[in-house]
Amino acid sequence: MSDDSVALNKRRAFILATIVYEYIETAEPVGSHTLTQKYRLGVSAATIRNEMAELEAAGYLVQPHASAGRVPSDTGYRTYVDRLMEPVVLAVEDQRQIRNEFLAASRELGDLIENATKTLGRLTSSFAFAVTPAQQTAMFRHVQLIWFSDRAGLVIVVTALGVAAQRNFDVTRAVTADELTGLSNRFNATFGGKRFSEIQATAVREVVASCGLADELAEIVLGALAASVGDERTVVSSGTQHFLAQPEFHDLRKLRSILNMVEEQKALYDFVAEAMNTAGEAPVVKIGHELGDGDVSDCSVLAVPYRTSEDAIGMLALLGPRRMPYGKLLAILAGTANSLTDSLGQR
Template sequence: MELNERKMKILKAVVKDYIETAEAVGSRTISKKHNLGVSAATIRNEMADLEELGYLVQPHTSAGRVPTEKGYKLYVDLLMGTNELNDSDKEIIEKCVESNMNHIQSLIHETSKMLSQLTNYTTIGTTRLVKPSVIKHIQLVSMGEHSILLIIVTDTGDIKKSDIPTKKYLDQAKLNIISDNLTRKLGGKSITDIDNNLIAFIKYEIGEYSSIVDKLLSVLNSNVSDDDVSITLNGVTNILDYPEFNDVLKARSFLDMLETKETVAKIIQSKGILKDNTNIIIGSDNDCQQAQDCSVVTATYKVDNEQIGRISFIGPTRMDYSRIYSIINYMNILLNNK
């Protein structure tokens, strides 16, 4: 059974309606609200197929259907568009950015606070308190048949080392070639300068040895301590406005997980769906188990090609991804024009 264009249109309609209403969506609702050019009976059959494919689930025998995590991921990855923000939203965002543009710390944290009020989601503003070190040299050293030593030298003279297990032996000559390639591509850059496009390009170039890049990034990230980062939480209790968190234990678990800086950092650093400067983590993709009932959307912002910080939105998996993504894009436009 293939996921054809009609099924994708129906899935998009179900996701959008469920985000809006938090109620299971039936075929008649889709037929009336969306001009898909097919009968309610056809839509019902297609929704049954989407359920069989794992994109929808029927919570009750007589009810409509709701998206699964798999359904949300397809929507975010392929079906979601951006919406034009209304003039009121634009004015609020513009005023906040304009009034804080001369102080980077305030820009991220005050904008994060404003966006929590605007969207009714919990937001996290993250900035670095110290400038991250810059890569000066990368060297890979053979340590035997199944081990490589990764050495990273920074501009401050720090030397960071880590062992990398390998499935097959790599001689030192080959490792020197890879080391030179990595140094050329990453020398003079900090961890904040290394974007996903550059990572993908380097991985493509070194092919079967791409796992070395993952380890390298892990080492660089691990050397950023919690004390080097300023984090502000806004709208922590906003999640209680959503029916998914009416359960007292579920709500308490959410509030508890935001109590420590370490947990908050883990929540927003998990790997999700990457779209431009945005990382979208849906449900169980989050490395933090307590956050797996939520979705986290994190935007990384730069001014003059230098990363200034991140703003993360946390809400139920039923969050309005399209609206959040549109806000993030509008912020990009404002910052790139400064």
């Protein structure tokens, strides 16, 4: 760590990159001998050994046990991703294939996101997930109170993204269908096109009062509005079975812990939450312990943002073993997110 930039001279960097590359391919610790055999390094195995010892001392590599080859550490992967890896450019053919996946699909937000997640999982043979965009920045479009009976109904709040909230309600004072329709129309005339943040609770109560209706209806509508802007992001995921193909998850205890995390969804959301708020267009890469301690530290997460036509931001992401083909996956991920953004923009 001390003389970092000095320690990582050109040759060491190349050796490190080759080790990471080879380990990603084979999942086996990489030894000096195999390295000289499979790659043109121009030096002997003994030299590689010396360099490997240096790289290990500097924290880029670790040795699972004394007579084994080397494996990249978190730092090793991080250096590889940030500085050594050459970016993969998606072939035109692959690009087109991704776009085709979006053609036949429905135009609904939820369907598009689910479709993107499935496509991504399939193309990468990895576990893929998406965090849906928050409604916060969206424009209020429409509220509709629907009459079911004298004392019960349904309230729906719509944003440009679609139905943002629906909830059944009861009232203590009887209402008619016409009263609810009238109230809905008044709301929409008053608040249509405003941002949620611009809708005052007092204004909502006034509208209800001016229609001669009980205040409880105002509370119902306010509740539904609050639910719409509430952080109602959901997580969509696909491809759990891909974990099983990875040797690092053949340990059942680990696998269980990962599956549990995936099912809870909260952890997945947390991985990308920070990135979503500070997000530029840059992909997010979290490697090993950067995700937390415990069994997740064998994993990495790649994530890129996508945008709706109203600039609401969601994240499309991959979760896999730390030993993942970062370049290729980042390319496919970015390609899919672009196509998703395009599809969402065209709606």
